[in-house]
Amino acid sequence: MGPPLRPDTQTPAYLMDLLANGDLQTTGTDNCTFSASQKALGKDNFTKIPNGVNGVEDRMSIVWEKGVVAGKMDPCKFVAVTSTNAAKIFNIYPKKGRIAVGSDADIVVWNPHATRTISAQTHHQAVDFNIFEGMEVHGIADYVICHGRVCVEEGNIRVVSGMGKFVPTLPFASHVYGRVDERDRANAPRKVERAAYDGPVTRINGPTHTHTSLDSHIIPTTAPDFYTRGAQVSDKSPKRPSVKVNNPPGGKASGSFW
Incomplete structure (x- = not known):
């Protein structure tokens, strides 16, 4: 599996929180067993x-x-993240993801009270191990109906090969792009409809503001202490002679000791 599963126990709970609050909208497995x-x-x-x-x-x-047993989502949210949202994202709703007249007869009859322990010894997948081995879970699909045909009945698989049907999907699903279009419309500038002003015009008697030249803001009116032509403030200080004097440590001594 790429990336490989991590032993961090906080990651699964964090992902479930994102799924419950809507930051993640659906679930998938990318099932591929070896x-x-x-x-x-x-x-x-x-x-x-x-x-x-x-x-x-x-x-x-x-x-x-x-999600549900842990109290992070209700059964309606469970239906959304396992069925309805995926159908909306792939733009096949309400043909899929809904029980209604005109929708496909794809139905899961869910038993929320049943429990089972996941194991490679009892699963139906063609693989000799299970990454959820030993996990006890509540909730079992007692019946699965596909195209009106019962495919799972109380844990027994009744699959018929060749009964699948291609479902075309149109691009730009409104569930995904609708909010983008709404945001663009909300942020678009709106024209203010109003009649042209045809009332009296009153002249203002008082000081008026005239345009100020840009140069007056750049050229100072008083001479600064710092000149740009090369002279510095420190140039007026007396300079020390550049003659090197050799004195013993501690400075020049008086007397004839040295």
Whole structure:
């Protein structure tokens, strides 16, 4: 997995906080599994490790456990970050991400009270380890309905190959770009509509301000103590002679000792 998972226990809680308050809008796993023997390709050179781990089967249970059970989000927010927001971002809402007339019959029947312990011995993924091994979670998908067909029933997979369908997505989803357009409209200058003034004009009797030449602000009116032509204030001080005098340590002594 790149970047590799860190042992810092604060990072998962911080990411869940961002998901709960809306700074992060959705979740994903990028599920791509490799067995332990396949991962061993990089035991001497990490650049050769196949990149990818499991996650898609356990994603919703993890978010429910760390979000709803932990009290950081309510069930409606859980639905948004696992389904609705993704459909809006990919511009396929309300065809996806909503239960309504005209929407696709893709439904998860969620059991919030059921518990399970995640393990490589019981998961359905084609991999011999699980990065969430031993974690006990609340919340299980009892039923998964795809295109009106039951694909998961009480933990049993009933997948039929070849039933997928391409869903075209238009660019510039309003959920993403709508707020940008609203911000641009809000910050755009607005013309003030008003009639031209046709009332009386009154002359002001009093001192008027005349334009002041820029030079008057640059050239001082009094001679400064510092001149720019080379002379300094210290030039008027008496200068010491440049004759070197050799005296014993402590200065010149009187008498005939030296």
